[in-house]
Amino acid sequence: MDTKDVSDFPLAIEGDPAPMVSFRKVTKSYGNLTVLDALDLDVAEGEMVTIIGPSGSGKTTVLRMLMTLETINGGVIYVDGKPLTHMERGGKLVPANDRHLRQIRSKIGMCFQHFNLFPHMTALENCMEGPVHVLGLTKQDARERSEELLAMVGMADKRDQHPSRLSGGQQQRVAIARALAMRPKVMLFDEVTSALDPEVIGEVTNVIRTLVSEHNLTMLMVTHQMGFARDISDRICFFYGGRIEEQGAPDELFGNPQRERTQQFLSAVKEAH
Numbered sequence: 420m421d422t423k424d425v426s427d428f429p430l431a432i433e434g435d436p437a438p439m440v441s442f443r444k445v446t447k448s449y450g451n452l453t454v455l456d457a458l459d460l461d462v463a464e465g466e467m468v469t470i471i472g473p474s475g476s477g478k479t480t481v482l483r484m485l486m487t488l489e490t491i492n493g494g495v496i497y498v499d500g501k502p503l504t505h506m507e508r509g510g511k512l513v514p515a516n517d518r519h520l521r522q523i524r525s526k527i528g529m530c531f532q533h534f535n536l537f538p539h540m541t542a543l544e545n546c547m548e549g550p551v552h553v554l555g556l557t558k559q560d561a562r563e564r565s566e567e568l569l570a571m572v573g574m575a576d577k578r579d580q581h582p583s584r585l586s587g588g589q590q591q592r593v594a595i596a597r598a599l600a601m602r603p604k605v606m607l608f609d610e611v612t613s614a615l616d617p618e619v620i621g622e623v624t625n626v627i628r629t630l631v632s633e634h635n636l637t638m639l640m641v642t643h644q645m646g647f648a649r650d651i652s653d654r655i656c657f658f659y660g661g662r663i664e665e666q667g668a669p670d671e672l673f674g675n676p677q678r679e680r681t682q683q684f685l686s687a688v689k690e691a692h
């Protein structure tokens with residue numbers, strides 16, 4: 420990654436508030452395969468954006484790069500007004516060091532398809548771990564925060580259970596509480612209902628609904644549940660080949676898609692259900 424001029428990657432149009440998350444001409448490739456192709460994507464503070472699109476179109480890659488699980492090959496990612504992958508040094512953007520990455524990463528929480536709870540810890544201990552060991556909260560403060568969040572996701576009565584004693588839906592709700600216990604500004608959800616039995620999907624989507632309606636979190640979600648996405652999103656981005664093929668308000672994108680690829684994808688998804 421090279422040094423770049425800050426002015427080549429303007430964060431915001433003058434006069435507009437800066438977005439919470441911003442991809443500027445971000446390129447990611449593996450060998451010859453370009454997975455993200457000069458991607459521009461903004462998410463405003465408090466906005467819920469859902470990414471849909473065919474398998475392999477780069478949806479997960481977008482989230483993994485926000486978690487700095489991947490390095491990028493070109494462009495800049497901004498989170499909360501600061502470059503994620505770069506630091507500003509005298510008007511230049513230079514590649515970020517570990518300390519900078521940790522600081523920015525602490526603003527982002529993520530839930531995956533597989534919940535990855537710590538198996539040897541109870542639900543409550545899972546939620547307390549990060550606040551105590553990463554944020555430096557006292558056990559008492561971490562416990563209060565975690566109990567409140569477990570109550571919010573409807574898991575207060577299971578707080579002393581280990582993950583192996585919980586259903587998939589219950590584990591996923593604990594995983595959401597655990598991510599929120601770090602007080603992220605941005606939450607990422609990657610197919611969080613895909614590994615669940617159909618009858619427990621609703622308990623997880625209801626938690627996400629509550630977050631949308633009652634909290635001012637910025638959220639970026641990948642899902643195959645089109646009805647859910649249409650209900651709760653402010654905007655839908657349809658990904659194809661590492662680019663945004665089409666985006667818009669849910670009713671526009673689902674009700675009146677303009678691009679042929681979007682139309683084809685949506686009708687294929689409809690037939691599969």
Ligand SMILES: Nc1ncnc2c1ncn2[C@@H]1O[C@H](COP(=O)(O)OP(=O)(O)O)[C@@H](O)[C@H]1O
Pocket residue numbers: 449452454472473474475476477478479480481
């Ligand atoms: N570590 C990797 N090495 C090589 N190719 C990868 C790697 N991770 C992802 N890819 C490829 O990048 C493309 C996009 O992957 P991904 O973002 O996971 O797609 P989606 O989530 O939309 O299904 C796919 O073609 C995938 O095979």
Ligand SMILES: [Mg+2]
Pocket residue numbers: 478479480
């Ligand atoms: Mg994926």
